[in-house]
Amino acid sequence: MDNLYRDFILEHYRAPHNHGALDPHDLAFADSNPTCGDEMSMTLVLDASKQRVTDVAFDGRGCAISQASASIMTDELRGMTLDEVREMDPRNVVANLGVPIGAARLKCALLGYKVLQGAVTGVTSRWPDEADVLQKGPVS
């Protein structure tokens, strides 16, 4: 299994951070992975300026990779501005998982990112280009 299921991935899967739904919230979005039909929703609370994330939660059922990726990604969001969120690089989301992700599981790793981009742009975002994410690797 090429070390995909390292302990910390499984820990995030069993007890994901930022899991559930925030109510009230300022932004909400839901999207799905067409390969498996997994659905994920995300709610965000913003500060008074409505430009900075103060809280985030994601919900839905999915595989270990999609759940761990959303769990790890959402840990980073508090304090970020919406512009910073919109400029997040999907390569870093994949790299932050710390395990080898191939083409077959890339959508799993990026489902949380895609839902988040939908939430901060208001429209369903495209899947990041596979070749870009897999071949160029993480940006520093």
Add this chain to the structure above:
Amino acid sequence: MVTAHVQPGVFDGAALRADFPVFDRPHRTGRPLSFLDSAASSQKPRAVIDAVADSYAHHYANVHRGIYELSEDATHRFEAARDALARFIGAPSAREVIFVRNATEAINLVAYSWGRTNLRAGDLILATEMEHHANLVPWQQLAAATGASIEYVAITDDGHLDFDDLRARLARGPRLLAVTHVSNALGTINPIVEITRMAHEAGALVLLDAAQSVPHMPVDVAALDVDFAVLSGHKMLGPSGIGALWGRRDLLDAMPPFMTGGNMITRVTLDGADWNEVPWKFEAGTPAIAEAAGLAAAIDYLEGIGMATVRAHERFLFEHAWAALSDMPGIRFLGPDDSDEHAGVISFVVDGVHPHDVATILDGEGVAVRAGHHCAQPVMLRYDVPATTRASFSVYNDLDDIVRLTDAIRVTQRTFGTA
């Protein structure tokens, strides 16, 4: 004389694997490959690969065109493939067999050509909840285009079509029933003879999705008494890019072309065209010539084993796999548990582990399975699962594959600490 007990009708899948070059390819783990995803697409025997290469090397020219030896040779072989397929599926005439890309295209052909000609606003189309998306979406589109409505026959908790529901919906007078022979997501074998009798009594035509049955059991479209049947070559040990529609001659004759262009005409002027006869009326443009040769070789290979033997072999594997998985904790099945009603397709859920994770861990053990909704999202919704893991069998599988499958599921459960 002492005779070893041999399971009736079952052959040595491992010996047969020698015919399939893919099994010589080393898996990255160094383990043998257990290929359990034949319901998605099957592997190809050397005979099929050679037939495709031989077509290009020695028999290739465009068909139905050239007045020269090579073209006549190519045309003869292409039409011989049609004859072979007609015989294989019990079609009364090879003229009723139309080559298309795959079962999906065949269904679209009927939906566009028959459907848009014959359906009116207020007409009813009947499909079932267990259909592949290929046997749902074209009918939904047809309904939207014509103003017809579409309803779906329900499935029971144990994975059968609900006959009470079928009876009730047939009483509403649908024009057509689109039904699968074998469910790719549940493994259910539907009792088509009975379903067709009921549908015809109600005045409905029957389109049979035979993509999952023709590769795995004897199928005779005349005996089943359906009106249309569709299949894909790539699921029956043949090449991708070729499939077929079989249809009753009177229906095909009355249908307008689906796609238009060369080959499907008899005469073209700048004002219009006259259509060729069936089947060529429906075969616009240059067809899959080498693939037809490969398909004929696949049919020859399957007939060499015998379809009743293929079915017995896969039934034997199904029974062993079902029993072995039933003995394990934390496994839930979809579909009927009776092997009379279940093809060599096992759809299951490992409690606490998403099917994608199951498939990834199984891949690490050399076991190739499908994980997902199997292009049958309504089935997933019906059983309230986002996805399942699916193991499906073909002639090259044997009991070792089932041992590797169950061992790999145990690895999965250990990894996730669920059993």
